[in-house]
Amino acid sequence: MKTVTRYGMVIFGLLAIAGLLAPTGVLAVDEIKIGAIYPLTGGAAAAGRELRSGAELAAEIANNVMPNLAMTMARNGGIQAHGGAKITLIFKDHEGNPTVGADLAKKLILDDKVHGILGCYHSSVTKTVSAVCEQYGVPMINGSSTSPDLTKRGFKWFWRTTPHDKWFTKDLFELLKGLTEGKVKGVQAVEKKEIENVVSACENTEWGSLVTEMIKLFADEYQYKLRKALLYADKATDLSSEVRSLKAAKPDVMLFASYTSDAILMLKTLKAEKAKAKVIWGQDAGFETPEFQDTLGADIVGILTRTVFLPKVVEVKELAGQVNAMYRAKTGNDFSGASARSFTGLQTWVHVLEQAGSTKPADIQEAANAIQISGSELVVPWAGVKFSTTGDEIGQNVLGSGLIGQYQKDTDGKLVLEIVYPFDVATANMIYPFPGW
């Protein structure tokens, strides 16, 4: 009995020493695994592909040395603080389904042992995935979900780089106000009663219903008449009764929050039902995917979409132009709001990992809360990345900002998104009113 105890003591002692010598995280890792959960199939698959490409490009830049790019992560060739460890992205497909997303997050954490999570696009999925991360104490950075509620939950393991819908919706009403005040480039001041009647149609998910709330809020604040605010079933197969309902309200301004397939269907139905308004505005997402542009072609000239990135940004930002060229070589498309933001999401991960100096969740948490990335490092036209740690929003990047773009035809007849808001960076005259079909 005595020997057994003695052996036990020895083994325990050895284990304790081994433990002291090698606390987790100090061991050099040769790869850092980030789980990226995106909608790679389903209604938002087109956006999912872009999100994936954006994150992949950021990882490529972080893992290799590209001295011509004016980015910290392009000079290091891996995470320097971890002896040049490479970033490995593990992609998972949540299909736009919150339950699937949560299961995938668990798998990534428990089976793949990822060091952190990136994702998830749909706010509803981000909500469940971030709850799983919170439960397991695994850090998650979100680059592209814009439901305001996500950062109002006081989560300790969740950070969001993108500005959210409250800011974007306010931007829209600022644009309308600008129209009445003659601030919009190329448009004479219009009387407010000409653009007073507003209708909205948003998809009936977490994100869509919150956008509707925001529209209600700001319509009140800016004193516009919200004649109709309807929610339609997401992944809709038919929207004609919705469109007729919008049309019956005789709107001047139509606002939409839709993912890709719904956005295309909505526009096709609007055209088929000959419904139009003076201003048609999409809350990003479906309205700026390449699929949307390719499918609808010239029909979308004059349509506005809020976004965080437009190819036109390259005219004001050299770095964005360089990275965009790489993205174009990789995918054949220009950067969009989706890809530019997943790029920025992963870039933020790289900075956080550099600063943390270990892969211990607590160190990453501390680093994320203290991170400060300058705007000059980013491809998006923001002042930078810095997360709020106090107040009613926890983990929200306070240095982000939005853009409103308008589809126009350039001199070659190609569709481009021109910046019309903020007014001081407008790249073209705004087309007003919407020319119709």
Add this chain to the structure above:
Amino acid sequence: MDILFGSIVAGVLLGMVIALVALGLTIIFGVMDIVNFAHGEFLMVGMYAGLLSAKATGVDPLLTLPVAAVVGFLLGALCYVGFIKFLLRGPMVAQLLGTFGLMLFLRNLALLIFGSSDRTVHHGIIVGKSFDIGMGIIVPATKLAAAGLSVIAFAAVWLLMNRTKIGKALTATALNAQAARYMGIPTEKMNTLAWGIGGASVTVAGALIVNFWAVNPFMGLLFTMIAFAVVALGGFGSVPGAFFAGLVVGLIMEIPGFWDFFTYTFDWQWMADVPMTSLKYMWIYVAYFVIMVVRPRGLFGWKQ
């Protein structure tokens, strides 16, 4: 006022297509008392058949109707010969669960082959075109063509059922299969034929609908429910019943439009605040429920 006329026209046009969707269900039920839960999946197959053959050959989706009809006929006939025939030996529950299983099988097969993404027809002779005939009535060309062709298909099936020997044989099988067999009618063949015609009519409807609705592997259930409501309203097994009930259900689907009409006529804000469009399919199920309680054999039903 605009929205009222617009909604009525839209409802009637859609109703004609829905009638064609329900036709297959009512034929199969009429001939052999089987409720086919996989009916909506047949429609989904028809939509994919129309969409993919149009994409493969580059012709207008409307010209692919024969392909969809052949696919539907074969699908229906094969399902009967290879599967349903054996179910008939079992109790009623086996038949219900059997077709339910068929539904799951077809849906997941489509998911495997086509993926879960929505697909739509973007190009075609009449896709995206519409006529403005005044009073707020906008008629999308695809819906007009779908409604017109539905009526033609419907009439063809009605003529087949009522004016030909095959139709008489089918009716005889429906009324009393045993007696029909004694009279020398090959009832097995008739059953196969019923499934074939049922399948073909619903896949043709699918190929019409794909011109203006998106298709994904999960959309079948919605149409199964709609078709059930139509068949219940029109009477199980009744062909004219399916047509009129289809129109009624088409109009029921436009209830949000009628609601808007009253909203703006009286300018009541509380009406504008009711999310009617979110509830647009609810009324079909309400109607289904009411019919089941009040008149289970439907308006034109002759089978108990």
